[in-house]
Amino acid sequence: MTRDIVRDSVTMRAGSIARARLIGDLIAYALIVLGAAIVTLPLVWMVTTALKQNYEVFLFPPRWVPETPMWSNFSYVFEIMPFGRFMLNTAIITQLNIIGDLLSCSIVAFAFARLKARGKNLMFLLVLSTMMLPFQVTMIPQFVLFRQLNWVDTFLPLVVPHFFANAYQVFLMRQFFLTIPKDLDEAAIIDGSNVLGVYWRIVMPLSGPIIVTVVIFSFLYHWNDFLAPLIYLNSEQNKTLALGLASILAYPAGGQGRWEILMAASTIALAPCIVLFFIGQKFFVQGIALTGLKG
């Protein structure tokens, strides 16, 4: 009898634990869905506002879905300002920067991950320490330098520095390269390949995920970059998307109160970032998580 009681209480306890676990999971699930809704709400609001007619923006209670979607708001953005030109400029700058970041960072990271040399650890420490350095410290002398070179109001000050590697992406790529077996290098060297051959034919082809990550991060950074273009670009035909968007209120028809136009312009600017994010998320969310842990 005592055994029965013990058994009953054990099954009861197991049952109540399972029930508590289930209730906990349900509450957690509800919170997660609610949180996800709150997090995405601003972006959804941005897109629906972009499709509204002007009077609908100021309705109370607010109207979530516009009565008739005003797709013309998007084309109107291109009429009030040279938005197409801004997009093209941004695309050119971003593309050049992606090439610069990828080439320079992968070569430097390769050297740190695969080659033996005296002073390597010291150099790497120096690379990492530049991550602490705020852009504001070097911004003024860089401006003076590029002004001497007559590069102000050209894309050069925004592009050239990015062909000389940056600490963050060097670190990211080095961490990945370290995971590729080193035997492959030695085998290639014995077969008569040189160091560049190892970089190009062994390490890079095995580094798809990190290359995708670096490309996406470069894209997001340079597409949205604001401070550097603000300093260097001043003529209308050289402006980037971020600059144009920041000064949209200064354009005659883009003025105060035209929230639907403002949101249409913002949606256009963000759309490539969001699309690229969803295409590449599989690779880089995991990559970032791992780097954070090792760092």
Add this chain to the structure above:
Amino acid sequence: MNTILTPRPAPAGARHKGRFSGWERQQEIWFYALISPWIIGFLVFTLGPMIASAIFSLTQWDLLTPAQWVGLANFTEMAADPLFWNALRVTIVYALGSVSLTIVVAMLVALLLNRNIRGQQFFRVIYYLPFVVSGVAVAWMWRIMYNPEFGVINLALEFFGIQGPRWLASSAWALPSLIIMSVWGFGGNMVIFLAGLQGIPQHLYEAADIDGATGAAKFWHITLPLMTPAIFFALTTGLIGALQAFTTVYVMTSGGPGNATMVYGLYLYNNAFKFFKMGYASALAWVLFAIILIVTLLQFKLARQWVFYETEA
């Protein structure tokens, strides 16, 4: 590292050894050749400008007329400049508020997601999304949401019978508004925390279960200590980033109302490129650098007391 100074005993004869150390010397040459882009970039775009900036900070210079040597005058001016102290205060409040709230929210959501919930991958991506969208477009989006009369935030509060504040238009609420907005990007930290949580060995929890530990006890004694490296990473990178805040503030408030949101980065930019006080702005830049350096070193020093590193088994 010292393989060339103290060569390993050759496994098979002198000829082989000669070739091997030749290869090591070759590697060294390749190493410095391949990192030369970074070295050149470092000298031209980092070290050189840092030295130049230090020299500029001792001058008065408007870019148009020749620079005047003023010694430490910029730094004494700074000490007496109420706007400098204001910018410092605003930036510190912003950085502490933004970083601590972001870490707490990121940890809570990571703990929820770590319950092996169905669709975990999907939610992880959704939560990460705000972290990757940034810049001017996002600033406009929030500026409109914060509108006191027609913004979606106050309309939602009104639905619950709450009279919302005037957000960006109020000098008391403008800075908290910017902090709340920055918490929206908590997904970056959350992804790192989630990966950290998934790396905690299950047997620790099983052992605690046998000892009859409660959920809270397990969190404080197992989860949190093992998460301190990830929290430390989030804290360090978060503070460095927050101390340099610029774009969102520029678009959303331009530092106003009054100077309630005049963050350091914006005050520095205004001095350099609006008032053309290059010397004073350079001095400001060096003080910012010194602050970031001190904060980071302090964090690394304090880290020894609270960050838990598993010794390699």
